[in-house]
Amino acid sequence: ATCHQKREPAGQRGSIFADLTADEMHAVRDFLMSKPQLRLSSSHKETLKKNSIFLMELHVPKKGDALKTLDKGRAKPKREARVVVTFGDQLRPNITEYIVGPLPKPTYYKRRTFKGKPPKFESRPISQMEYRHVTNKLQEITKKVYRILVDTTGFSFHNCTDRCLTFSDIAPRGLESGERRTWIMLQKFVEGYFIHPIGFEFLLNHKSLDPAEWEVEKVWYNDQYFDSVEELVEKYEKGEVTKIKLPDHDDDDLYSTYIPRGESSTRANVQGPKLVQPQGPRYRVEKNFVEYAGWSFAFRVRSSAGLQLFDLRFNGERVAYEISLQEAAAFYSGSTPAAMQTKYIDAGWGMGTEDFELASGIDCPEIATFLDLYHYYDTDRPVLYKNALCIFEMTTGVPLRRHFNSNFKGGYNFYGGLENNVLVIRTTSTVYNYDYIWDFLFYQNGVMEAKVSATGYIHATFFTPEGLNHGARVYSYVLGNLHTHLVNYKVDLDIAGRDNSFETIELKYENFTNPWSPRHSIVQSRLHRTQRTTEREAAFPFGKHLPRYLHFYNPTKKNRWGHHKGYRIQFNSHAYSVLPQGWKEEVGITWSRYPLAVTRQKDSEMTSSTIYTQNDPWEPVVSFEDYIRDNENIDKTDLVAWVTVGFLHIPHSEDIPNTSTPGNSVGFFLRPFNFFDEDPSVASRDTVIVRPHKNSFSKVDTDRWTPELAGYCMSNKPFHYNGTYREV
Amino acid sequence: ATCHQKREPAGQRGSIFADLTADEMHAVRDFLMSKPQLRLSSSHKETLKKNSIFLMELHVPKKGDALKTLDKGRAKPKREARVVVTFGDQLRPNITEYIVGPLPKPTYYKRRTFKGKPPKFESRPISQMEYRHVTNKLQEITKKVYRILVDTTGFSFHNCTDRCLTFSDIAPRGLESGERRTWIMLQKFVEGYFIHPIGFEFLLNHKSLDPAEWEVEKVWYNDQYFDSVEELVEKYEKGEVTKIKLPDHDDDDLYSTYIPRGESSTRANVQGPKLVQPQGPRYRVEKNFVEYAGWSFAFRVRSSAGLQLFDLRFNGERVAYEISLQEAAAFYSGSTPAAMQTKYIDAGWGMGTEDFELASGIDCPEIATFLDLYHYYDTDRPVLYKNALCIFEMTTGVPLRRHFNSNFKGGYNFYGGLENNVLVIRTTSTVYNYDYIWDFLFYQNGVMEAKVSATGYIHATFFTPEGLNHGARVYSYVLGNLHTHLVNYKVDLDIAGRDNSFETIELKYENFTNPWSPRHSIVQSRLHRTQRTTEREAAFPFGKHLPRYLHFYNPTKKNRWGHHKGYRIQFNSHAYSVLPQGWKEEVGITWSRYPLAVTRQKDSEMTSSTIYTQNDPWEPVVSFEDYIRDNENIDKTDLVAWVTVGFLHIPHSEDIPNTSTPGNSVGFFLRPFNFFDEDPSVASRDTVIVRPHKNSFSKVDTDRWTPELAGYCMSNKPFHYNGTYREV
Ligand SMILES: [Ca+2]
């Protein structure tokens, strides 16, 4: 009874959303490098005063054009690349974005603008070459404080062998737009160095494109500030500095490592339960197009923000045009300058490119399909990421539906059950210390879940007693700093078509005379629907009550029972805003003001953040607040929901060695709400029904629609259910 | 480094919490039946004017006595049974609870009181015998309306063959304490009859113990009320009733059944992924005592409210003394009298006994351990429930921890990962239409999760246009009525001992001059702890902000880094209160006022609800509010947390045929918060660490502590990880 829309031929579905191939990347690079007016050079060239390609990825076609292809069978729009070029080799260095096409043989490139405003040059992400210069600078600086470092820790940055230091750099890089000065903290270079800060931090101004001009502007050592390295050294030698000596480093202390320690009272030296697929996979992956049960969708992975799904349909009917990661932020508190300064906004660290290899059996089950990805980011060639994305079906260990229809006499009229299997598509982002696990889950009943799990190392700073106001001590000299994780998703629902409306549903008490006992009154709840017709009415700030049902529907399409076809968003989140509205860096993450804000779809409002926000949150080129400032009408039109989830993380001893995922997953569900005529999981053949045989339970009739025996490696005892309960 | 407390000998651990054996039940029954003064007779005896045993279960020893055994090695307390006897055969019928002991050979029985107040006789649950009389009465009544039923539906209650009606009875049973009059609605007796209401409801007063005196007080037919069956019949015959005719019943309409229909574009006729345990189980179940990783606990299943865990420890150190289900409520709204009246409070329906057989592969994975349970409830003999409880370890398909420590040059310093396995203990309760799935999950990192998933049939009433204010049409003549599910848990945390304290942690902004740039100021968050020293300060009503961290800790025990050993409760819930405070039936579920309330532990405050609440919520024998009314001090003492979770359920088409579990699970986490010195999952041998081999990635070193090959039915390719990313 569901409508199967026209499909593109197999092998082509999803192709307009497919990431650039390595060949396409080569072609675009060669095309641009051949343009003398761009004066492009290799990103590996040592100078920072050069023009080079920083990022290259698919430029997704305009939605209207894509829909003409998907729904009307029109020719595909031209395939194009988005290219970010840093122009360092000119009087006024700038960043320019280009659209290059058509692929695979480009003939044109044109400038892409952000509502007219180009990103400031200082807002660009740091390149590997800039890091190399930073490292060189560190060599210089740490030579001067060699004695202090060795006295304090036994470790040094240069001239070390097995007692080396490394560093982490903090962002944003300054206090105002246009700055590029970074707090850097030193850490012992051991396994898990993120949780080995040694209490030495300094502020490096690296705005100039000539590293010779870079300068240390502040130094922090054992809770004392100095205006220069020289000042520290001089005072240190004069005995005017309160010194500190860390405990001798103990190589046998497993603290920051994954190496097992401790005992278990049950069997531990064997492998645990595993997923197998004795009858083979039940999903289909064709390039970047996936089908499972009634679901289909295309995917890609952006170098900026990561996983992006397109054209989500169930039984051929569209549910969403796009669902994608937009940004991940983590804002910290602390008592050291590095801690106070830390406001990570991860797209600016290329979080989409940090999807390193997934380990089979750990990061994804052994039965998963692993796919490779290519990124072109701070490189001269496409970079291949093996097994960076996985797709698998799994059992959740719980029924999707079940009912035991008791006859209240020791038996039953029937037992029915259906296992809950789910398709998962997963990537990760290791943004230096943290590892985010990005999941989209597709349930057989039309529910989709977006979920982010946090693991990896906490961002930790040197312990000071004052630090206990901002976290917990997790090691003799280490503080785990409190922070809030916030993740923003774009959810361009297209419920059975493009024109949708949005309402919230609450309950209100009604109080009336009991119709069958007039001397009594009844209080009960009644549905209270509020149509949200403007963007401001549909933007729900943190701290205010978020209505209980958030209902997106198609005002022109009804299900069999007369209800508008709809989906709702259900939150699984503990997020809260991290700074007062409008306060400095908060301006860079205005999406984080709202767990949910609904806008009118615009091709010019593709993303809520950019790779430039991290290094200039004060004057961001894209500010989500602008999308709703015009307070457009959102009734019966193409809507986009922007969803922010997250949680407050106060580190504790159990975050050592790493934050663990249980309890640290947040996300949201998309749940059908009268979209179908009944639960579409009735299409599943996994259902099992048991009934008494001729009103007796000495034998029962079992109806099933899959082979009785799962086969290979499963039990050879068929399913058995009796279900009676009896007096004994 | 963790403290292993003294343990009872193997095979004895958990025994003081073990449910009664069938033999013990026989012994208690025989002992009481032998007491002439009780004049007990069989529960099967037809009259309601009889004295009989209604319920028998373990009487859990006083906590102090149990702890003496568990912690001091003292002799076990006497084993006793709690027995509920209904005394119908006397001038003033009553319900009396007895404590009977010592088991296995009882010699005494003594009365157990509820702070002096006995439950009213009318508050007793309905017995099968009372149902038999109700059914007989229905035969009588429906004979009179036979023509109306057949005209309306083609179905009848008596004299039917394949076109029969059945009924559901609504609770509470009246409007005031002491009443026992029940709205009953007729439904087509087909597979899934709960969603086949035919629009015929009537109010039966069955308070008298003589069914001959029972009377129909109201009838509702097609949105019209009548004072008697006779009035309806008379007016119907005179044509004074607005008639209705349901569509002809279509036996081929699969609507309410589990029978599959619809197609899938991917392979559906095969079984999906399965869990296997190629190297055998890694947990241990000894009778009612379970061990897994660092965890150990005992369990039992109460006939009233179900699953109850005791003496939860990790590495031998106590985390909680008791965690248990207390009550499940579902309060409805609607436009028919049955719908308006429905306020289900499920312990009064014996929800603990409705743990029918779990199907292997559907209700629990095939690898689960299935255990039998015995209940003695409305019976003369123990009733055996086969496979009513399952325990299994599963993979969650996600890592517990993982980190890819990039070297930012195409390789890494190390990759570490640990799969997330979890032990699950599960029962279900099928309270007529609904099936609740009760899970407790034990993670290797010391996290415990309590989770309830809702499935089964919605409670549906006859569709009227007015009904759209209270739900959605889910079938031509059926309304799914809005309702809120609320579940209460008792969480007697004993964090490393009995004397605990409770604080909440919030963030507050602090604003100060930037210490390294005085012309700027910094705003950041600071921990704001609020000690909750009285019960009222620790009772958080719905509608008010629940603080973000709910921290229970031991004020006298610290972890290695100087932090009080603690655990926190993290909610996963969308609950809200269902009636104004103090409004009629709300008085029966005062626990539902608070997502969290913390009380001082008392043996006299064992449970937040009773089996008597359903049929007398107006004057309940146990009201949770009484526990906090004395506003006792809760600092450095034995604390109990009472946790309420739930969700608003506005039924929709996808609830047909059954509510599905995805998105309909709520619960809470218990998370260690400086309880350990580091994440105790470091004890897991499932960890895998990969490092470059001699600084090269052409070969890598893989460290693991379990056999490389999982063996039987798993791949014979060993774990492989390279992890490099490279230019191409
Ligand atoms: Ca707008």
Ligand SMILES: [Ca+2]
């Ligand atoms: Ca849309």
Ligand SMILES: [Ca+2]
């Ligand atoms: Ca009290």
Ligand SMILES: [Ca+2]
């Ligand atoms: Ca306690």
Ligand SMILES: [Cu+2]
């Ligand atoms: Cu965190």
Ligand SMILES: [Cu+2]
């Ligand atoms: Cu429900």
